[in-house]
Amino acid sequence: MKPPASPEAAVGADPAVAGLQVFVVGGAVRDRLLGLPAGDQDWVVVGASPEDMTERGFTPVGGDFPVFLHPLTKEEYALARTERKSGRGYRGFVFHAGPDVTLEEDLQRRDLTVNxxxxxxxxxxxxxWGGQRDLAQRVLRHVSEAFGEDPVRILRLARFAARFDDFRVAPETLALCRQMVAEGEADALVPERVWREVSRGLMQDHPSRLVSVLEESGALARVAPAWHPPGDMGVRLDDAARRALPLASRYALACVNATDAAALHARLKVPTECADAARLLPLLREGLQAQTPDAVLTVIERCDGLRKPERFEALLAAADVCEPVDIVAWQRWLGLARDVDAGAAARTANGPADIRRAVREARLAALSHSQ
Structure with a gap:
Protein backbone atom coordinates (compact mmCIF):
# COMPACT_ATOMS: atom_id res chain seq x y z
CA MET A 1 0.00 0.00 0.00
CA LYS A 2 1.45 3.37 -1.03
CA PRO A 3 2.31 5.71 1.85
CA PRO A 4 -0.08 8.66 2.03
CA ALA A 5 0.98 12.23 1.56
CA SER A 6 2.27 13.54 4.85
CA PRO A 7 1.40 16.99 6.20
CA GLU A 8 4.05 16.46 8.86
CA ALA A 9 6.99 16.99 6.52
CA ALA A 10 7.67 20.44 7.99
CA VAL A 11 8.11 19.03 11.46
CA GLY A 12 11.88 19.08 11.06
CA ALA A 13 11.76 22.89 11.08
CA ASP A 14 9.93 22.91 14.40
CA PRO A 15 12.44 23.78 17.14
CA ALA A 16 10.27 22.15 19.81
CA VAL A 17 10.74 18.71 18.23
CA ALA A 18 14.03 19.18 16.41
CA GLY A 19 16.23 16.16 17.07
CA LEU A 20 13.38 14.08 18.52
CA GLN A 21 12.11 10.84 17.00
CA VAL A 22 8.45 11.70 16.42
CA PHE A 23 5.80 9.66 14.64
CA VAL A 24 2.12 10.05 13.86
CA VAL A 25 0.28 6.88 14.89
CA GLY A 26 -3.17 5.39 14.99
CA GLY A 27 -6.34 6.60 13.33
CA ALA A 28 -4.89 9.50 11.37
CA VAL A 29 -2.46 7.16 9.56
CA ARG A 30 -5.14 4.52 9.04
CA ASP A 31 -7.63 6.97 7.57
CA ARG A 32 -5.11 8.54 5.21
CA LEU A 33 -4.22 5.10 3.90
CA LEU A 34 -7.92 4.47 3.31
CA GLY A 35 -8.28 7.79 1.50
CA LEU A 36 -10.48 9.21 4.25
CA PRO A 37 -10.21 12.61 5.94
CA ALA A 38 -7.77 12.28 8.82
CA GLY A 39 -8.89 13.58 12.19
CA ASP A 40 -6.73 14.69 15.09
CA GLN A 41 -3.17 13.42 14.97
CA ASP A 42 -1.70 11.29 17.74
CA TRP A 43 2.03 11.81 18.10
CA VAL A 44 4.45 9.40 19.74
CA VAL A 45 7.94 10.41 20.83
CA VAL A 46 10.62 7.73 21.02
CA GLY A 47 13.86 8.02 22.97
CA ALA A 48 12.90 10.95 25.17
CA SER A 49 12.22 11.43 28.87
CA PRO A 50 9.62 13.62 30.59
CA GLU A 51 12.43 16.01 31.50
CA ASP A 52 13.43 16.30 27.84
CA MET A 53 9.88 17.30 26.93
CA THR A 54 9.44 19.92 29.62
CA GLU A 55 12.82 21.46 28.79
CA ARG A 56 11.54 21.97 25.24
CA GLY A 57 8.49 23.85 26.48
CA PHE A 58 5.97 21.02 26.37
CA THR A 59 3.26 21.05 29.05
CA PRO A 60 2.60 17.74 30.84
CA VAL A 61 -1.09 16.81 30.87
CA GLY A 62 -1.06 13.02 31.20
CA GLY A 63 -2.37 11.24 34.26
CA ASP A 64 -1.40 7.56 34.16
CA PHE A 65 1.33 8.03 31.55
CA PRO A 66 3.33 10.98 30.14
CA VAL A 67 1.42 13.06 27.59
CA PHE A 68 2.51 16.59 26.68
CA LEU A 69 1.01 19.54 24.82
CA HIS A 70 3.11 21.14 22.12
CA PRO A 71 4.02 24.71 23.16
CA LEU A 72 2.56 26.22 19.97
CA THR A 73 0.20 23.79 18.23
CA LYS A 74 -1.19 22.33 21.50
CA GLU A 75 -1.23 18.89 19.85
CA GLU A 76 -0.68 15.95 22.18
CA TYR A 77 2.65 14.15 22.17
CA ALA A 78 2.88 10.91 24.17
CA LEU A 79 6.09 9.19 25.11
CA ALA A 80 6.40 5.68 23.75
CA ARG A 81 5.26 3.29 26.45
CA THR A 82 4.67 -0.30 27.40
CA GLU A 83 2.04 -1.61 29.77
CA ARG A 84 1.73 -4.55 32.10
CA LYS A 85 -1.51 -6.06 33.39
CA SER A 86 -1.84 -5.58 37.14
CA GLY A 87 -5.54 -6.15 37.80
CA ARG A 88 -8.95 -6.73 36.27
CA GLY A 89 -10.59 -4.31 33.85
CA TYR A 90 -9.28 -1.48 31.75
CA ARG A 91 -7.76 0.33 34.73
CA GLY A 92 -5.63 -2.59 35.86
CA PHE A 93 -2.37 -1.63 34.15
CA VAL A 94 1.07 -0.42 35.07
CA PHE A 95 2.67 1.78 32.40
CA HIS A 96 6.32 2.33 31.65
CA ALA A 97 7.44 5.24 29.48
CA GLY A 98 11.05 6.14 28.96
CA PRO A 99 13.88 6.52 26.47
CA ASP A 100 14.37 2.76 26.36
CA VAL A 101 10.90 1.99 24.93
CA THR A 102 10.99 1.35 21.19
CA LEU A 103 8.38 2.34 18.64
CA GLU A 104 7.68 -1.35 17.91
CA GLU A 105 6.99 -1.98 21.61
CA ASP A 106 4.63 0.98 21.72
CA LEU A 107 2.76 -0.20 18.63
CA GLN A 108 2.51 -3.75 20.00
CA ARG A 109 0.31 -2.59 22.90
CA ARG A 110 -2.29 -1.10 20.54
CA ASP A 111 -5.61 -2.77 19.85
CA LEU A 112 -5.87 -3.52 16.11
CA THR A 113 -3.21 -3.89 13.45
CA VAL A 114 -4.87 -1.19 11.33
CA ASN A 115 -4.36 1.19 14.27
CA TRP A 129 2.34 -5.79 12.78
CA GLY A 130 0.85 -6.05 9.28
CA GLY A 131 -1.62 -3.19 9.45
CA GLN A 132 -1.30 -2.32 5.74
CA ARG A 133 -1.96 -5.95 4.82
CA ASP A 134 -5.13 -5.99 6.92
CA LEU A 135 -6.26 -2.67 5.47
CA ALA A 136 -5.89 -4.12 1.99
CA GLN A 137 -7.72 -7.32 2.97
CA ARG A 138 -10.37 -5.42 4.97
CA VAL A 139 -9.74 -7.26 8.24
CA LEU A 140 -10.00 -6.06 11.83
CA ARG A 141 -7.37 -8.13 13.68
CA HIS A 142 -5.84 -7.73 17.13
CA VAL A 143 -2.15 -6.89 17.31
CA SER A 144 -1.19 -9.27 20.09
CA GLU A 145 -2.57 -11.24 23.00
CA ALA A 146 -2.36 -8.01 25.02
CA PHE A 147 -5.70 -7.18 23.40
CA GLY A 148 -7.27 -9.63 25.83
CA GLU A 149 -6.15 -7.61 28.85
CA ASP A 150 -8.42 -4.62 28.17
CA PRO A 151 -12.19 -5.24 27.85
CA VAL A 152 -12.78 -1.78 26.36
CA ARG A 153 -11.17 -3.17 23.23
CA ILE A 154 -14.18 -5.40 22.63
CA LEU A 155 -16.31 -2.26 22.49
CA ARG A 156 -13.82 -0.48 20.24
CA LEU A 157 -13.73 -3.46 17.90
CA ALA A 158 -17.52 -3.35 17.63
CA ARG A 159 -17.44 0.40 17.01
CA PHE A 160 -14.84 0.05 14.26
CA ALA A 161 -16.95 -2.71 12.67
CA ALA A 162 -19.88 -0.27 12.61
CA ARG A 163 -17.73 2.39 10.97
CA PHE A 164 -15.90 0.20 8.46
CA ASP A 165 -18.77 -1.97 7.29
CA ASP A 166 -16.74 -3.67 4.55
CA PHE A 167 -14.21 -4.97 7.08
CA ARG A 168 -14.65 -8.39 8.65
CA VAL A 169 -13.51 -9.33 12.13
CA ALA A 170 -10.72 -11.90 12.11
CA PRO A 171 -11.95 -15.23 13.54
CA GLU A 172 -9.07 -15.37 16.01
CA THR A 173 -9.94 -11.89 17.27
CA LEU A 174 -13.57 -12.82 17.79
CA ALA A 175 -12.46 -15.98 19.59
CA LEU A 176 -10.25 -13.90 21.89
CA CYS A 177 -13.20 -11.62 22.65
CA ARG A 178 -15.32 -14.63 23.61
CA GLN A 179 -12.54 -15.84 25.88
CA MET A 180 -12.34 -12.43 27.56
CA VAL A 181 -16.08 -12.46 28.21
CA ALA A 182 -15.93 -16.00 29.57
CA GLU A 183 -13.13 -14.99 31.94
CA GLY A 184 -15.16 -12.10 33.31
CA GLU A 185 -13.16 -9.23 31.83
CA ALA A 186 -16.30 -7.61 30.36
CA ASP A 187 -17.86 -7.54 33.82
CA ALA A 188 -15.22 -5.02 34.90
CA LEU A 189 -16.33 -2.39 32.38
CA VAL A 190 -17.63 0.82 33.93
CA PRO A 191 -20.80 2.51 32.56
CA GLU A 192 -19.03 5.64 31.33
CA ARG A 193 -16.67 3.70 29.10
CA VAL A 194 -19.44 1.45 27.80
CA TRP A 195 -21.65 4.40 26.91
CA ARG A 196 -18.80 6.29 25.29
CA GLU A 197 -18.08 3.46 22.85
CA VAL A 198 -21.70 2.37 22.36
CA SER A 199 -22.92 5.90 21.65
CA ARG A 200 -20.15 6.45 19.12
CA GLY A 201 -20.96 3.13 17.50
CA LEU A 202 -24.64 3.99 17.27
CA MET A 203 -23.73 7.11 15.30
CA GLN A 204 -21.82 5.21 12.62
CA ASP A 205 -23.27 4.43 9.19
CA HIS A 206 -23.90 0.76 10.04
CA PRO A 207 -24.71 0.59 13.76
CA SER A 208 -26.16 -2.89 13.30
CA ARG A 209 -22.58 -4.16 13.17
CA LEU A 210 -21.90 -2.70 16.61
CA VAL A 211 -24.71 -4.83 17.97
CA SER A 212 -23.84 -7.94 15.96
CA VAL A 213 -20.16 -7.95 17.00
CA LEU A 214 -21.10 -7.45 20.65
CA GLU A 215 -23.62 -10.28 20.34
CA GLU A 216 -21.20 -12.64 18.58
CA SER A 217 -18.53 -11.98 21.19
CA GLY A 218 -20.94 -12.63 24.05
CA ALA A 219 -20.37 -9.11 25.41
CA LEU A 220 -23.86 -7.76 24.62
CA ALA A 221 -25.48 -9.83 27.36
CA ARG A 222 -22.93 -8.41 29.83
CA VAL A 223 -22.85 -4.73 28.93
CA ALA A 224 -26.45 -4.25 27.74
CA PRO A 225 -28.50 -7.26 28.86
CA ALA A 226 -31.78 -5.54 27.99
CA TRP A 227 -30.73 -5.67 24.32
CA HIS A 228 -29.98 -9.41 24.38
CA PRO A 229 -31.00 -11.03 22.09
CA PRO A 230 -31.07 -8.10 19.66
CA GLY A 231 -33.79 -9.39 17.31
CA ASP A 232 -34.44 -6.89 14.51
CA MET A 233 -32.72 -4.02 16.33
CA GLY A 234 -29.98 -3.84 13.70
CA VAL A 235 -32.47 -3.29 10.87
CA ARG A 236 -34.01 -0.36 12.73
CA LEU A 237 -30.63 1.14 13.59
CA ASP A 238 -29.30 0.98 10.03
CA ASP A 239 -32.51 2.58 8.78
CA ALA A 240 -32.09 5.32 11.39
CA ALA A 241 -28.52 5.84 10.18
CA ARG A 242 -29.68 6.15 6.56
CA ARG A 243 -32.10 8.84 7.72
CA ALA A 244 -29.33 10.58 9.72
CA LEU A 245 -31.39 10.48 12.92
CA PRO A 246 -29.73 11.88 16.07
CA LEU A 247 -28.27 9.79 18.87
CA ALA A 248 -31.33 10.04 21.14
CA SER A 249 -33.55 8.66 18.38
CA ARG A 250 -31.17 5.83 17.59
CA TYR A 251 -30.90 4.89 21.24
CA ALA A 252 -34.70 4.94 21.56
CA LEU A 253 -34.97 2.61 18.56
CA ALA A 254 -32.40 0.28 20.11
CA CYS A 255 -34.64 0.08 23.18
CA VAL A 256 -37.90 -0.69 21.34
CA ASN A 257 -37.88 -4.34 22.40
CA ALA A 258 -35.66 -3.96 25.46
CA THR A 259 -36.63 -6.22 28.34
CA ASP A 260 -36.04 -3.50 30.94
CA ALA A 261 -35.22 -0.20 29.28
CA ALA A 262 -35.31 1.81 32.51
CA ALA A 263 -32.71 -0.45 34.09
CA LEU A 264 -30.54 -0.11 30.99
CA HIS A 265 -30.70 3.70 31.14
CA ALA A 266 -29.49 3.56 34.73
CA ARG A 267 -26.90 0.88 34.05
CA LEU A 268 -25.26 2.80 31.20
CA LYS A 269 -25.86 6.24 32.77
CA VAL A 270 -27.18 7.48 29.45
CA PRO A 271 -27.78 11.21 28.95
CA THR A 272 -31.23 12.44 29.93
CA GLU A 273 -32.25 13.20 26.34
CA CYS A 274 -31.54 9.60 25.33
CA ALA A 275 -33.42 8.10 28.27
CA ASP A 276 -36.36 10.46 27.64
CA ALA A 277 -36.52 9.54 23.96
CA ALA A 278 -36.52 5.83 24.82
CA ARG A 279 -39.30 6.40 27.37
CA LEU A 280 -41.48 8.55 25.11
CA LEU A 281 -41.19 6.64 21.83
CA PRO A 282 -43.49 3.79 23.00
CA LEU A 283 -46.06 6.35 24.20
CA LEU A 284 -46.05 8.02 20.81
CA ARG A 285 -46.32 4.76 18.91
CA GLU A 286 -49.30 3.71 21.02
CA GLY A 287 -51.21 6.81 19.94
CA LEU A 288 -50.27 7.10 16.28
CA GLN A 289 -53.66 5.83 15.14
CA ALA A 290 -55.45 8.65 16.94
CA GLN A 291 -58.32 10.07 14.89
CA THR A 292 -60.18 12.47 17.16
CA PRO A 293 -58.88 15.87 18.28
CA ASP A 294 -58.94 14.72 21.90
CA ALA A 295 -56.88 11.61 21.12
CA VAL A 296 -54.39 13.60 19.03
CA LEU A 297 -53.95 16.23 21.72
CA THR A 298 -53.56 13.55 24.38
CA VAL A 299 -50.66 12.02 22.45
CA ILE A 300 -49.00 15.40 22.03
CA GLU A 301 -49.43 16.15 25.73
CA ARG A 302 -48.16 12.76 26.91
CA CYS A 303 -45.03 13.21 24.81
CA ASP A 304 -44.52 16.81 26.00
CA GLY A 305 -44.74 18.03 22.42
CA LEU A 306 -46.18 21.43 23.33
CA ARG A 307 -43.13 22.28 25.40
CA LYS A 308 -40.50 20.47 23.31
CA PRO A 309 -41.70 20.45 19.69
CA GLU A 310 -38.29 19.63 18.18
CA ARG A 311 -38.03 16.49 20.28
CA PHE A 312 -41.60 15.51 19.36
CA GLU A 313 -40.76 15.77 15.67
CA ALA A 314 -37.61 13.71 16.21
CA LEU A 315 -39.77 11.07 17.90
CA LEU A 316 -42.11 11.07 14.90
CA ALA A 317 -39.14 10.37 12.62
CA ALA A 318 -38.01 7.55 14.91
CA ALA A 319 -41.51 6.07 15.01
CA ASP A 320 -41.59 6.15 11.20
CA VAL A 321 -38.67 3.70 11.23
CA CYS A 322 -40.91 1.18 13.01
CA GLU A 323 -44.11 1.77 11.04
CA PRO A 324 -45.27 4.37 8.50
CA VAL A 325 -46.27 7.65 10.15
CA ASP A 326 -48.12 10.57 8.57
CA ILE A 327 -45.47 12.95 9.80
CA VAL A 328 -46.85 15.93 7.89
CA ALA A 329 -50.27 15.55 9.54
CA TRP A 330 -48.78 15.27 13.01
CA GLN A 331 -46.56 18.29 12.41
CA ARG A 332 -49.64 20.26 11.35
CA TRP A 333 -51.58 19.17 14.44
CA LEU A 334 -48.66 20.03 16.69
CA GLY A 335 -48.40 23.46 15.09
CA LEU A 336 -52.12 24.14 15.51
CA ALA A 337 -52.04 23.17 19.17
CA ARG A 338 -49.00 25.32 19.87
CA ASP A 339 -50.35 28.30 17.96
CA VAL A 340 -53.30 28.67 20.33
CA ASP A 341 -53.08 31.87 22.36
CA ALA A 342 -52.98 30.32 25.82
CA GLY A 343 -53.25 33.72 27.48
CA ALA A 344 -56.45 34.59 25.64
CA ALA A 345 -57.91 31.18 26.39
CA ALA A 346 -57.02 31.52 30.06
CA ARG A 347 -58.97 34.77 30.29
CA THR A 348 -62.15 32.84 29.45
CA ALA A 349 -61.65 30.52 32.43
CA ASN A 350 -63.84 30.62 35.53
CA GLY A 351 -61.01 31.26 37.96
CA PRO A 352 -57.41 29.99 38.23
CA ALA A 353 -58.46 26.37 38.75
CA ASP A 354 -60.25 26.39 35.38
CA ILE A 355 -57.39 27.71 33.26
CA ARG A 356 -56.02 24.31 32.25
CA ARG A 357 -59.44 23.18 30.98
CA ALA A 358 -60.01 26.42 29.07
CA VAL A 359 -56.64 26.26 27.31
CA ARG A 360 -57.12 22.62 26.40
CA GLU A 361 -60.57 23.28 24.97
CA ALA A 362 -59.13 26.07 22.82
CA ARG A 363 -56.55 23.66 21.47
CA LEU A 364 -59.20 21.01 20.82
CA ALA A 365 -61.21 23.59 18.92
CA ALA A 366 -58.21 24.45 16.76
CA LEU A 367 -57.64 20.77 16.00
CA SER A 368 -61.33 20.23 15.25
CA HIS A 369 -61.33 22.98 12.64
CA SER A 370 -58.43 21.27 10.84
CA GLN A 371 -60.26 18.00 10.33
Missing part, protein backbone atom coordinates in the same frame (compact mmCIF):
# COMPACT_ATOMS: atom_id res chain seq x y z
CA UNK A 116 -0.74 0.16 14.85
CA UNK A 117 0.88 1.84 11.86
CA UNK A 118 3.25 4.77 12.41
CA UNK A 119 4.27 7.47 9.96
CA UNK A 120 7.56 9.34 10.00
CA UNK A 121 7.70 13.08 9.26
CA UNK A 122 8.97 12.26 5.75
CA UNK A 123 5.82 10.25 5.07
CA UNK A 124 7.36 6.79 5.22
CA UNK A 125 5.60 4.13 7.27
CA UNK A 126 6.58 1.81 10.10
CA UNK A 127 4.29 -1.21 10.12
CA UNK A 128 5.69 -4.11 12.16
Missing amino acids: AIAQRPDGSLVDP
